[in-house]
Amino acid sequence: MKLEQLSQIKAKGNKRIGRGLGSGKGKTGGRGTKGQKARGKIPLTFIGGTLPLYRKLPFKRGKGNSPVSVKPTPVNLDALKNLKPKTIVDLERLVEAKIIRQKDLKKGVKILGRGGISVSLVFKVPVSKQAREKIENAGGEISV
Secondary structure, eight states, X not given: OOGGGSOOOSOOOOOOOSSOGGGSSOTTTTSOSXXXXXXXXXXXXXXXXXXXXXXXXXXXXXXXXXXXTOOOEEEEGGGGTTSOTTOEEOHHHHHHTTSSOGGGGTTOEEEEOOSOOXXXXXXXXXXXXXXXXXXXXXXXEEOX
């Protein structure tokens, strides 16, 4: 048995501030000497009276911030190889097959052409040009 294989007996304790000079954090308790920051409570965002950084930044409202920044979730053809022939590929089916997550439904999905496809599937989601060729060569349909 080596030293690093021993089970941990006790977790490291919290730093005890203001418990005498021998502790290394005595007297001023790690706050330096004098000044506003050494005394009372001030917010973490305080920058000494100048305009705070969060107020200098532009407004970003809403969850997605901008409809332009929301891009569809990419799904490659090689992720669809386990689906049965003539399966209708839509958002709900992709969530059931655990290819995408529930929260990706808002953004939408786009099928990309990486990998191959051997089964014929019916797609009801947007598809790239390269993926369209591979799907049609495999006997699949695209109805968007």
